[in-house]
Amino acid sequence: MKALLLIVISLLYFSSNTKAQEEWEKIYSSDNFYTNYQILHKSTIILMTSNKGDFRIIDLENNKLKKQGSLNHLVGFIISDGDFVYISSVDSKILNSRIIKYDSDLNYIEEYRFPVSSIELLKITKTPKGSFVMSGYDGYAHSPFLAFTNDNFKTIEGDYYPLSENFVRYFNNITSFNNSIYAGSNNGDLYVSHDEGATWKNDDKFKELDFGYSSRLTSNDNFIHITGYDGKNVLKFKNDENWTTKNLITNYDAGFFGSLIHKDIIFLSGLDFETKVGYIFMSKDYSDSWDLIFENQHDRFNSIFVHQNKLYACAWDGNIYSTDIEKYTSVSKSIDVSEKVIIENNEIEFDFKNKTGLEIISVDGKVIDKSKYNVLNDKIELDNLSPGNYILNSIYKKLQFLLVK
DSSP: OHHHHHHHHHHHHHHHHHHHHHHOEEEEOOSSOOOSEEEEETTEEEEEOSSSOEEEEEETTTTEEEEEEEOOSOOSOEEEOSSOEEEEEEETTTTEEEEEEEOTTOOEEEEEEESSSOOEEEEEEEOTTSOEEEEEEETTTTEEEEEEESSTTSSOEEESSOOGGGTOOOEEEEEEETTEEEEEETTSOEEEESSTTSSOEEOHHHHTTTOOOEEEEEEOSSEEEEEETTSOEEEEETTOOOOEEEOOOOSSOEEEEEEEEETTEEEEEEEETTTOOEEEEEESSTTSSOEEEEEESSOOEEEEEEETTEEEEEETTSOEEEEETHHHHSSOSSSOSOOEEEEOSSEEEOOSSOOTTOEEEETTSOBOOGGGOEEOSSEEEOTTSOSEEEEEEOSSOEEEEEEOO
C-alpha cells in the first residue's frame, strides 16, 4: 500500500511539474553565454557580461538574436530609463569612473565622468521626478557612497562616503517609492532619502525588525517590498510608516536574485543553493503566501520582466523563458469577495489598517464617485450613497455589502 501511495504521489508530482514546464517556453537558447546583467529595454532583453561588456540583444517581438558584440570595457552596472541604456565603467588609464550612454542598439552616444576612483557593487534608480540616484562602493577608497544627479549626469553630487560610523561597507540595492529613495546596506540597515538623494538617514522602523541583508528592493505605486536571500519578506504600503513582516518561503532552500511587482502581484526568481534548481514564486496576497509557478532543473533564474502580455525569466547562462502573464493576473487582487454583510447604520467600520486604493464599486462594475461617501480614520460614512449592492475594494480588503436605508 505504501509503495502504491508513493507511486501515486510521484505521478502527481511529475504531472504537475510537467504541466508547469509546458506553460513556459524557452524563447532563446544562449549556448552557455554566462551573463552578469539582464535588463528589459523597450522590446528587447539585453544580456551582458561584466568583464568585457560582451552582450547580446534579444528581440522579444520575434524571439531571436538582434545584435551581439562587445563594449570592450568592464561593466559595473547597466540600466534602461526607457529611452537610453546607461552603463558604468572604469577608465583604467586615469583610474576614474564613467557612466556611458548608449542607444537601443548599444551604439555609443556620450559619457560622463564620475568623481570616484572605481565603481563596484553599484546600483542605480531613476526617480519619478527624473533624477538618477546611485548607491555603491568605491573600491579604491574602501568606502560606500550615495550620489545623485538631476541633469542627466552632467553634474553629480551627493554624500560620497557617508555613514561610515555605522559600519556600512556598501549598499546592495536601491529603489524609488512614494517620493522617496530607499537603499539597502550590507549591515542590514535601510537608508532613505526624501529629497532626491541629497540627504540620507537610517530608517529606524526598519532597523527594529532586525531583518538582515536585503537582497532585493522592489516597488510600485502602492507598496515597497524587500526580500532577503533567505526568503524573508517585509513590505510597507503607501502612506503607512510601519513595515510589516511577511511569511518566509520555507519549503525550499532557495536564494532570490530577481523580483518584480506587476498589478500588485509579487514575483521572485532564484535557485536552490544545494540542488542548483531554478525557481520562480508568485504571491497574490502581498507575500502572506507563495506559489511555485516554475521549476527548472537546468537553469538558475536571475531576472524576471513583464513585456506586453508575457512574463520573462532570464537564467544566468543566458537562456530566456516566457509564459502568458494573464494566467496569473486574471484573479482579483488580494481577497476574493467571500464576505457579504448588510449595512443598516450608514457606515462601515474598518478591520484593516491599510486603505490604499480604497474605492466603492457597484456590483455591475461601476466605480462610485467619492463624493458619495466619506473615508475617516476607522470607518466609511455612507450618508450620500443610495441603497443597493456594492463592493468595498482596497489592497487589503474586498467586501460585498448591501446598504439598507
